[in-house]
Amino acid sequence: MLSFLLRRVVMMIPVWFAILTLVFLMRALVPGDPVEIMFFGRASSPEVVENMRSQLGLDQPLYRQYVTYLGNVMQGDLGESITTKRPVTDEIRDRYPETLKLAVASLAVSIAIGLAAGVLAALYKDSLVDTLAMAFSVAGLSMPAFWFGLLMIYLFSVRLGWFTVVPDGSLKSLVLPALTLGLIASSIIARLVRSAMLEVLGQDYIRTARSKGLRESRVMSNHAIRNALLPIVTIVGLQFGGLLSGAFIIEAVFAWHGIGELGVQAFAKRDFPLIQGIVLVVASSYVLVNLLVDVLYAILDPRVNLS
Amino acid sequence: MKTQESRSRRLSVILALAVLALTWAPFTPASAQDTPVSGGTFRTAISEEPDQLDPANTNQLLASNIMNNIYDRLVYIGADGLPQPWLAESWTISDDNLTITFVIREGVTFHDGTVLDAAAVKFNFDRILDPATAAPNKAFLGSLASVAAPDAVTVVFTFASPYAPFFTNLLSFGIVSPTAVESSGDTFGRNPVGSGPFMFGSWDTGSRITLVRNPDYVNYREDDLNKGPAYVDEIVYNVISEASTQSAAFEAGELDMINAPREDVARLSETEGISIVSLETSSNINFIEFAANEPFNNEAFRKAVSYAIDRESIAEIAYLGNATPNQCPIPIANAAYDAELCAQYGSTYDLDLARQALADGGFVDSDGDGIVEFNGENVSVTLWSYAPYPVQSKTIQLVQADLNQIGLAVEVQTVEFGAMQPMLESGEIGFDYMRWTYSDQSILSALFKSPGWTGQTSDPELDRLIEASDTTVDPEARVEASRQVMRYILEHAIIVPVVSDWVQSAVRDNVRDYHWDALNTERLVDVWIAS
Numbered sequence: 001m002l003s004f005l006l007r008r009v010v011m012m013i014p015v016w017f018a019i020l021t022l023v024f025l026m027r028a029l030v031p032g033d034p035v036e037i038m039f040f041g042r043a044s045s046p047e048v049v050e051n052m053r054s055q056l057g058l059d060q061p062l063y064r065q066y067v068t069y070l071g072n073v074m075q076g077d078l079g080e081s082i083t084t085k086r087p088v089t090d091e092i093r094d095r096y097p098e099t100l101k102l103a104v105a106s107l108a109v110s111i112a113i114g115l116a117a118g119v120l121a122a123l124y125k126d127s128l129v130d131t132l133a134m135a136f137s138v139a140g141l142s143m144p145a146f147w148f149g150l151l152m153i154y155l156f157s158v159r160l161g162w163f164t165v166v167p168d169g170s171l172k173s174l175v176l177p178a179l180t181l182g183l184i185a186s187s188i189i190a191r192l193v194r195s196a197m198l199e200v201l202g203q204d205y206i207r208t209a210r211s212k213g214l215r216e217s218r219v220m221s222n223h224a225i226r227n228a229l230l231p232i233v234t235i236v237g238l239q240f241g242g243l244l245s246g247a248f249i250i251e252a253v254f255a256w257h258g259i260g261e262l263g264v265q266a267f268a269k270r271d272f273p274l275i276q277g278i279v280l281v282v283a284s285s286y287v288l289v290n291l292l293v294d295v296l297y298a299i300l301d302p303r304v305n306l307s
Numbered sequence: 308m309k310t311q312e313s314r315s316r317r318l319s320v321i322l323a324l325a326v327l328a329l330t331w332a333p334f335t336p337a338s339a340q341d342t343p344v345s346g347g348t349f350r351t352a353i354s355e356e357p358d359q360l361d362p363a364n365t366n367q368l369l370a371s372n373i374m375n376n377i378y379d380r381l382v383y384i385g386a387d388g389l390p391q392p393w394l395a396e397s398w399t400i401s402d403d404n405l406t407i408t409f410v411i412r413e414g415v416t417f418h419d420g421t422v423l424d425a426a427a428v429k430f431n432f433d434r435i436l437d438p439a440t441a442a443p444n445k446a447f448l449g450s451l452a453s454v455a456a457p458d459a460v461t462v463v464f465t466f467a468s469p470y471a472p473f474f475t476n477l478l479s480f481g482i483v484s485p486t487a488v489e490s491s492g493d494t495f496g497r498n499p500v501g502s503g504p505f506m507f508g509s510w511d512t513g514s515r516i517t518l519v520r521n522p523d524y525v526n527y528r529e530d531d532l533n534k535g536p537a538y539v540d541e542i543v544y545n546v547i548s549e550a551s552t553q554s555a556a557f558e559a560g561e562l563d564m565i566n567a568p569r570e571d572v573a574r575l576s577e578t579e580g581i582s583i584v585s586l587e588t589s590s591n592i593n594f595i596e597f598a599a600n601e602p603f604n605n606e607a608f609r610k611a612v613s614y615a616i617d618r619e620s621i622a623e624i625a626y627l628g629n630a631t632p633n634q635c636p637i638p639i640a641n642a643a644y645d646a647e648l649c650a651q652y653g654s655t656y657d658l659d660l661a662r663q664a665l666a667d668g669g670f671v672d673s674d675g676d677g678i679v680e681f682n683g684e685n686v687s688v689t690l691w692s693y694a695p696y697p698v699q700s701k702t703i704q705l706v707q708a709d710l711n712q713i714g715l716a717v718e719v720q721t722v723e724f725g726a727m728q729p730m731l732e733s734g735e736i737g738f739d740y741m742r743w744t745y746s747d748q749s750i751l752s753a754l755f756k757s758p759g760w761t762g763q764t765s766d767p768e769l770d771r772l773i774e775a776s777d778t779t780v781d782p783e784a785r786v787e788a789s790r791q792v793m794r795y796i797l798e799h800a801i802i803v804p805v806v807s808d809w810v811q812s813a814v815r816d817n818v819r820d821y822h823w824d825a826l827n828t829e830r831l832v833d834v835w836i837a838s
Contacts, residue, residue, distance in 0.1 A: 030726070031725075031726040031729045031730065032723075032725035032726050032727075032728065032729060033728075033729070036728045036729070037724070037725050037728065038366060038443055039366070039443070040724065040725075040727070040728055042366050042443075043446050043447060043745075043749070043753040044443070044446050045445070045446040047445075048441075048442075048443065048445045048446050051438050051441050052441045052443065055441040083358040084358045084359065084496075085358075085359065085364065085493060085496065086497075091512075094512040094513060095512075095513055098513070150551050150552070150555070153552065153555045154555060157555060157556075157559050158555050158558055158559045161559065164556075164559070164561055165552060165555045165556035165559050165561055166545050166547065166556050166561050166562075167514070169514075252548045252549045252552070253549050253551070253552055254552070255545070255546065255547040255548070255549070255552055255556075257512075257513030257514050257546065261513070261548060262513070265355055265356075267725075268723075268724065268725055269725070270725055
């Protein structure tokens with residue numbers, strides 16, 4: 001197990017390298033330049049623009065910028081944001097915990113609701129419960145996040161006044177964005193749980209378990225759900241990875257200052273060092289979550305052997 | 308020597324209010340009846356976090372809105388478009404227009420206790436002139452060559468050539484504390500120290516910026532009501548990128564003021580306890596600009612477009628009535644704005660004249676397919692604007708419909724803001740709908756002086772006229788020179804001006820005396836919260 005983990009962590013190094021190279025190549029492909037954008041619709045002079053470009057090292061050929069950047073990254077220096085002039089690590093450190101909080105809370109909501117709805121729908125297949133659960137799932141899948149978020153704000157903050165619109169840093173301000181994101185994510189989980197459960201419930205070992213005289217709750221928890229969880233862990237892992245990259249729309253609607261919002265702003269301004277830093281962190285999160293999923297597999301399914 | 312002495316206009320508060328309201332700056336209602344009270348927090352929203360709050364290191368409008376509360380400046384621009392004394396109590400301009408000598412007011416200190424004297428002012432401008440600072444607003448200092456401080460109250464600005472926009476451009480240069488710059492170094496932009504009515508309080512990254520009242524403030528501006536410390540204890544700028552969320556927070560009572568989203572103006576204005584304050588004489592200008600390639604470099608084509616612009620409908624439909632049709636290639640707030648001149652030399656909506664202009668230029672539909680040809684080929688063009696602004700998209704669609712009617716095959720397309728400039732410079736964008744916000748007549752120079760801001764302008768005669776406007780330091784003569792530029796632009800349809808959209812805020816009724824100055828900057832020193 002330990003050597004597996006170590007190997008996976010070492011494997012992240014080429015992944016990082018590939019990401020940095022790709023993001024750097026993006027500079028050559030994406031139109032727009034941070035200095036030009038800074039002066040878009042504002043007065044400037046060629047002398048000022050030239051001076052700024054040389055201060056930022058943008059007048060160097062791309063390969064040289066790349067080499068310098070890689071060298072700095074290897075020393076743990078992600079550079080400075082072009083717009084705020086703050087270290088990229090500071091910018092990310094200020095935002096990432098917010099994204100993490102929201103991701104964990106939404107994940108909890110989506111798993112709780114998705115699992116409950118899916119299991120109930122499978123147990124009471126073709127009943128009213130099933131229809132309701134699946135209708136809820138379709139609604140969650142088809143509702144635009146933006147619209148749903150605003151609706152939540154309007155209902156719970158503006159009309160009922162239960163929550164503030166502007167987050168005040170308390171746990172309470174986490175509730176609405178986490179519910180919104182969690183409800184949307186749970187619709188996929190509910191559908192998956194339902195189909196996985198239906199498949200498992202038809203298996204011989206469930207019939208065996210029941211015929212042994214096991215209580216139904218025991219059959220469900222030890223035999224059915226545990227087996228049904230495998231495919232669900234994969235999708236939940238993917239969802240969590242997505243949440244960690246910042247749910248930009250929800251972050252914007254709830255004025256939640258996470259990494260998604262930061263990324264969109266950085267891209268709009270072509271703040272390349274910041275974009276690179278964010279992509280690096282987001283990609284690492286994905287890799288780590290994948291690793292976590294693999295470990296979970298081994299725990300859930302004894303047939304999976306990590307060594 | 309021309310001398311501009313500090314003028315004391317002895318107007319009562321009520322008279323000042325009446326004059327201001329009638330001429331240029333609307334206030335929140337019912338301000339004159341009540342006596343201002345101190346205390347409370349003024350809560351508002353900003354759509355993104357500013358990059359810095361250091362005038363030497365930012366050119367963001369958003370940052371300057373906040374900095375206006377922290378820093379005072381040498382002069383401000385009054386309703387007449389002329390510079391008025393502020394930190395500088397007077398100034399003289401040399402006969403050759405190459406030297407401006409300011410007398411700095413005595414007894415002013417920065418928030419950190421540092422004395423604001425001539426040496427501090429010199430420090431500020433030296434810092435911006437220094438190439439090592441890479442100040443994005445350095446271009447606003449034009450031909451400024453050096454700054455000297457021969458004694459504690461005298462600052463001498465020496466120019467390489469006469470530079471008329473200087474006084475207005477001082478808007479970008481709040482005076483910062485030299486001691487604080489030296490002690491904070493690179494982090495000064497997040498720990499700003501000035502001498503203004505509000506001191507920097509805190510910066511909660513990504514979430515909010517808080518300013519606190521400067522209890523020792525003396526306000527030397529004649530155009531403000533309040534001559535002492537600000538009334539509110541704090542100003543809180545909450546970062547909320549989504550306009551609908553700003554509206555929701557405002558309606559839920561969590562904010563006292565927001566920039567009113569155009570789509571919400573009608574609804575909010577009917578909501579109890581909320582008023583919409585509009586600044587109709589804004590520093591905004593929206594226009595159609597052209598590349599230097601076929602058919603856009605053809606004056607007949609541009610003239611045809613200029614006749615096909617239905618400004619009234621655009622203001623009414625795209626801007627929901629919150630914009631003023633503008634035929635001048637300059638914002639309405641500008642001293643050189645002249646509706647009569649622009650009506651005379653510009654074009655008024657007339658599709659027949661547009662068709663005539665096309666025909667005169669050799670654009671004719673000879674094969675009867677409804678689309679005009681030029682050099683034997685159908686004229687098919689794309690009108691661009693930038694995303695994601697509904698008003699830009701709606702406007703180009705309205706223009707498209709009219710251009711189609713005069714026989715031009717027009718597509719419309721929007722492109723992400725950041726990707727637009729290289730496309731403009733390469734000429735890939737043939738014509739587009741653009742918006743600028745600018746306080747000075749030198750907008751003409753910034754936009755059109757060769758090679759133009761898009762790299763597509765090259766007109767020696769236009770350059771000569773612009774040069775005259777930029778170097779005529781006497782304000783009235785300068786207005787005349789700028790009008791010559793405007794006339795030339797309109798006669799040759801170099802751009803087609805469309806509308807000036809309004810600056811609008813939604814304000815809670817207990818917020819009093821919220822207003823802007825002549826250059827569209829908020830004057831929060833006057834704001835107070837009624838109980």
